[in-house]
Amino acid sequence: MFTNKKSLLALSVASAFALTGCFSDDDGNDYTPPGPGPDPVVVVPPQTPAELNFIVNVAVVNGDSDAIADATVRFVENGAPSTNIVDVDGNVVQTATTTEDGGFIVTVKSGSELSSVTAVVSAAGFITKSFNVDLSNEDELSVLPAQFQLTSTDTAGLASVATASTDISGSTTTAEVKADAAVSGASLATATLPSGITLQNAAGEAVTGDSISLSVVGTDPTSSTKSSVIPEGLNVGNTSANVLVPVSVADVNLLVGDTKVKKFAGDTLKVTLAAPTDLAAGETLTVKSFDDETGLWSADDFAVTQGTGTVSFETNHLTWFAVNRNANTCTDGFSVNVTSGTIPAGGLYLSALSSDGSVASFIRGGATSKTVVSAATTLRYGIYDGATARVRLFDREGGTWFDSQTEVGVCGSVDLTPVAPFTLVNKELTLTGACSNDADVAVNVTNSTVSFKRAGKAARAAIKDANGNFQLTNLREGENYDVTVNFRGLPVEGANTFTIEGANADALTQAFQFTCPTSTGGTGGTGGNG
Structure with missing residues (x-):
């Protein structure tokens, strides 16, 4: 019993000692409470990127709507590299190259009022072409399709040729150089470079080398291929009362080694193009040329000479050329009506193509009508009072939903009856x-x-x-x-x-x-x- 009492007494004393730890202790030993523990680790989501209310779906395709890889798309505003086209992260896009999917997504810089942009598109084996992209988005689409269709260099109605020569001394030709783009023996475009011409770059500086290569792309003037390759915007900035309608077009280029020649001194280049046989004798014709750097057409003062089924002129620079006649502007605009059938949810492309010109548009899903070209903009888009074209509706994989087969009048209204080619x-x-x-x-x-x-x-x-x-x-x-x-x-x-x-x-x-x-x-x- 003594032992147990002693143990209990010791335990009581120990307990009393422990309970007084928060107060004072005569022996001077203070108790220090433990500090706060480490803060817990919290996983937080990354910051959400800003919402995009409007994007442009760029696609570069061939005539069968197949994707073109390694195509270069260059955006130009008012003749200068674009500063308002950006990628989805806000980085300025002036030039982009397509991957195997044939396209990419861009948008317009926040706060920009850009209403249109020019896209100059090129790819190996295809004719380089510029496209005018309308960014006004009147249909208020969240995704604006911008499909750029390029024409293969071996397309019917098209001829291209390159003539190589070593007849050059420094920057001056020492013999005549000629390139003739012909199909089945019929010349579509001929360029003749005389001896004694001094070759210059765009800045007017002499271009020197050992060899030159003169190349020409010509088109059948009666074929719609002519309109499929000509850079868009021929009538942009046209202040006259009449529409310019291209009669004959050609692309003429000259290289000294790998350097482009853009100008001449001392003489001129002679250009002869195939022309429609029904071209009226003595009809007033003018020339415009396209600058692939600025994306703009400008008027030339070259005199045009008519021959039998040909037109010719002399030039002091190189690029795309269009010989044009004047026609009365369409005052009714160009619209389409869906009289039966339905435009599918993803929308359809519309093309109107003839030897006189081309117009492309997009019709949103469920639409029953569409103003393709308003009466106020027919001059800008080159629609004249007697314009006709083959009208086609197709989806973004190339399936045809409507085809007029023959050319129909496009100054006014065209009825469409889309039929789904696939489920x-x-x-x-x-x-x-x-x-x-x-x-x-x-x-x-x-x-x-x-x-x-x-x-x-x-x-x-x-x-x-x-x-x-x-x-x-x-x-x-x-x-x-x-x-x-x-x-x-x-x-x-x-x-x-x-x-x-x-x-x-x-x-x-x-x-x-x-x-x-x-x-x-x-x-x-x-x-x-x-």
Whole structure:
């Protein structure tokens, strides 16, 4: 019993000592409470990129709507490199090169009032062409399609030739050089460079070398190929009361080694082009030339001589040339009406093409009519009072929905009856994102851009709806589509691509993971109270 009492007494004393620890202790030993513990680590989502309300879906294609890789697209505003076309991250885009998907996405710089831009597009094996892109977006599309169709150099109605020569002394020709672009023995365009010409660059500086190469591209004046290759904008800035209608066009270029010759001194280059046989004798004809650096046409004062089925002039510079006649401007504009059938959800392209000119447009899904060229802009777009053209509706994979087959009057209204050549489906795509280091933390990916493509065709941008989902429209049922998501700087882990196999109308949700930053926050342990 004594032992147990002693143990209990010791325990009591020890307990009393422990309980007085928060007060004073006669032996001077103070108790120090533990400090706060480390703040907890918190996973936070990366910053969401700003929303894009309007994007331009650029696509470079051939005549079959197949994607053209390695095409160069150069944007020009008012004759100078563009400063208002930007990529989805806001970086200025003056020149871009297509990948195998044949295109890319751009937009207009925030705060810019740019209403149009010129795109000069080139690719190996195709005729370089400029396109005028209307950015006014009167249809208020969230995705504006800008499809640039290039013409292959071996297209019917087209002839090209290059003549190489070593007859040059410094920067002066020592013998005549001639290039004749002909088809089946018939000349479409001939350029003759006399002896004794001094060759210069665009700045008027002498270009020297050992050899020169004179090249010419000519077109059949009665073929619509002529209008498919001529740079757009021939009538832009035209202040007369009449439309300029191209009679004959040709592209003439000269190289000394790899350097372009743009001007001459001492003499002129003689150019002869094939002309329509119904061209009235003595009709007033004028010449305009295109500057591929500025993207602008300008008037030349060259006298035009008519021959039997030919027109000719002399020039002191090199580029695209158009010999033009005058015609009365159409005062009714050019519009189309959908009298039966339906424009599919993804919209359709419209082309009106003849030997006199061409017009391209886009008709949004469900539309029953479209003003292609307003009465106020027929002069700018070269629509004259008797203009005719073959009118065609086609989708972005090249499927034809309407074809007038023959030329119809386009000064006024044209009735369309679109018929689907394939069974199409539309698919709703929902993107979700989460942090890889904390799956409970969501990442907002609704401000991404989504593009999709079928093998060999140009990529198309999906339309984002009001709920933040993406609409993939005009898919050919049962076909496979590759989808690419641009998360616009969000640090995605793994691939940003996937494939839709056997396209159908079922909604699809695709999840992605992202590397998310961490931060410390909150309150650590409290320790004891004193």
